[in-house]
Amino acid sequence: xxxxHEIRANNSRLLYLVSDWLNKHEDLIDAAEVAELSEACGVxxxxxxxxxxxxxxxxxxxxxxAHRRFFEGWLxxxxxxxxxxxxxxxxxxxxxKIPTERKGSWQLRTQLIQPCQPFVCNDMLRLDDGxxxxxxGFFTAPFPYPAVLExxxxxxxxxxxxxxxxxxxxxEASGRVLTYGLGLGYFSFxxxxxxxxxxxxxxxxxxxxxALFRQYILPQFPQPQKIRIVEADxxxxxxxxxxKGAYDFVFADIWHDVGDGLPLYRRFKxxxxxxxxxxxxxxxxxxxxxxxxxxxxxx
Numbered sequence: 383x384x385x386x387h388e389i390r391a392n393n394s395r396l397l398y399l400v401s402d403w404l405n406k407h408e409d410l411i412d413a414a415e416v417a418e419l420s421e422a423c424g425v426x427x428x429x430x431x432x433x434x435x436x437x438x439x440x441x442x443x444x445x446x447x448a449h450r451r452f453f454e455g456w457l458x459x460x461x462x463x464x465x466x467x468x469x470x471x472x473x474x475x476x477x478x479k480i481p482t483e484r485k486g487s488w489q490l491r492t493q494l495i496q497p498c499q500p501f502v503c504n505d506m507l508r509l510d511d512g513x514x515x516x517x518x519g520f521f522t523a524p525f526p527y528p529a530v531l532e533x534x535x536x537x538x539x540x541x542x543x544x545x546x547x548x549x550x551x552x553x554e555a556s557g558r559v560l561t562y563g564l565g566l567g568y569f570s571f572x573x574x575x576x577x578x579x580x581x582x583x584x585x586x587x588x589x590x591x592x593a594l595f596r597q598y599i600l601p602q603f604p605q606p607q608k609i610r611i612v613e614a615d616x617x618x619x620x621x622x623x624x625x626k627g628a629y630d631f632v633f634a635d636i637w638h639d640v641g642d643g644l645p646l647y648r649r650f651k652x653x654x655x656x657x658x659x660x661x662x663x664x665x666x667x668x669x670x671x672x673x674x675x676x677x678x679x680x681x
Contacts, residue, residue, distance in 0.1 A: 384677075385512030391680040393514045396456045399439055400516045404500060410438055413498040413522065427522060431498065432458045455513065464503055464519035464542060472545055474571045478602050480528035485590040487533050490598060495525040495541070502543040505668040514678050530565050530591065537638060538565030548572070548635070551663040555579055557630030562616040562650075563665075564591055567599050567609075569633055574605040583610045583629070585619045617649060624656040632657075635665035640673050 403410060411434050420430040433443065436457055441449040469475065482491045495501060503519035519542060529539040538544065545568065552572040557580055559573050564586035574582050586592050592611055600606050612619065616636055624632075634650050637643030647670055654662055664670075672678060 383512065387680065389512045390678060392452055392456050393512070393678055394680040395452070396460070396516070397514070397679075400460075400518065403435070403439075404502070404518075407438075408499055409496075411435060411498050411500070411520075413496075416498055416522075427463045428461050429458065431463075431520060432461050435461070456515065460507075460515040460518050462503065462517070462519050464521055466521060466523060466525060469525065469542055469545065472540075473575065474545075474566075474568050475540060477604070478528070478566075478571065478599060480566070481598055483594060483598055485593050488537075488588070488590045488594060489531045489534075490594055491529060491531065492526050493529050493536075493539070495521060495527065497522050497524060501541055504543060504546045505666055506672045508668070508672055508678070512678060514672050528566055530594070538563075538568075540566060540568060544568065547666055551633040551665070552576070554661060554663060555631045555633065558628060559583070560585070560629040560632045562619075562632070562634040563636040564595055564611065565635070567595055567603075569635065570609055571603055573633075574603060574608040579608065581610065582608050583612060585612050585614050585616050587613065587615050589613055617653070620650070620653045620656065624653065624660070627657055627659060629657065629660055631661045631663075633663050633665070637665070640666065640670055644670055644673065 411431055415434060416427055416430050419433060420427050423430065432453065436443050436449070436453050441453060443450050443453045480490050480492055483489070498520050500518050500520055502516065504517040507515040507517060509515065527540045530537050548569050551569060555573040555576060556578045559579050559582045561569050561573070561582065562585045564570070564584050567584070570582050570584055573579050592613055596611070600609060603609065616634070637646050643666065647664055647667070650662070650664065
């Protein structure tokens with residue numbers, strides 16, 4: 383399918399807007415203004431939120447037809463008010479208590495999503511007409527979440543995107559499971575709790591991350607005996623161990639986002655042939671495949 387130029391241009395415009403918003407202006411939308419506009423106009427919070435975001439980025443929704451199309455086709459459908467319940471009722475969130483602790487450059491601590499602070503809440507949506515929509519959510523109440531930070535930069539968190547986008551891999555995991563990347567151990571926790579998972583081998587190269595996990599998180603696992611941690615480089619481990627056929631399922635999550643993830647994802651894909659009977663999945667793969675497809679974006 384040949385995607386019309388307007389759709390590709392708006393895909394690129396939306397991606398730029400979301401990147402600028404999340405990285406530079408995440409406090410742009412005020413919760414009180416959302417509530418006030420929602421009540422005054424008789425619209426739900428997500429619609430009011432989208433109107434405020436459009437105005438902040440200079441879109442004249444009522445006067446300009448092109449701006450109206452962008453609002454209705456891209457801005458509005460990418461936004462959603464997220465209910466707190468699915469996240470606070472998550473098994474890991476309920477079971478694991480994260481202390482504030484540090485080892486070297488790595489730290490465990492709890493952080494806070496403020497009301498109406500935007501966050502990615504799932505992989506990008508690729509629609510049949512060629513539109514690509516980041517999925518951006520917000521809460522209307524504060525949400526505390528655990529995080530692992532390296533030099534005060536978030537590396538792994540239990541924000542909505544990390545949980546929701548990991549659950550498809552959890553659903554597929556069975557037998558002898560291997561995962562690249564440790565972080566807070568969310569995937570490992572969820573996979574080990576499955577009766578059809580016999581073992582979870584975790585490959586992590588940073589000894590400080592391993593030490594934090596072993597001391598403060600692993601003892602809280604219901605199935606700690608299923609967990610085996612290997613300190614190693616992921617690609618060196620794959621080249622050495624995957625030809626042995628010892629794993630039924632592999633999940634890779636050693637990247638922070640698409641920016642650093644794409645080259646690592648490509649390397650892993652090349653290594654799949656080492657163990658052709660193993661099932662492979664990759665964190666945020668649907669989003670990375672959208673970035674890989676040049677037909678979706680304006681030149």
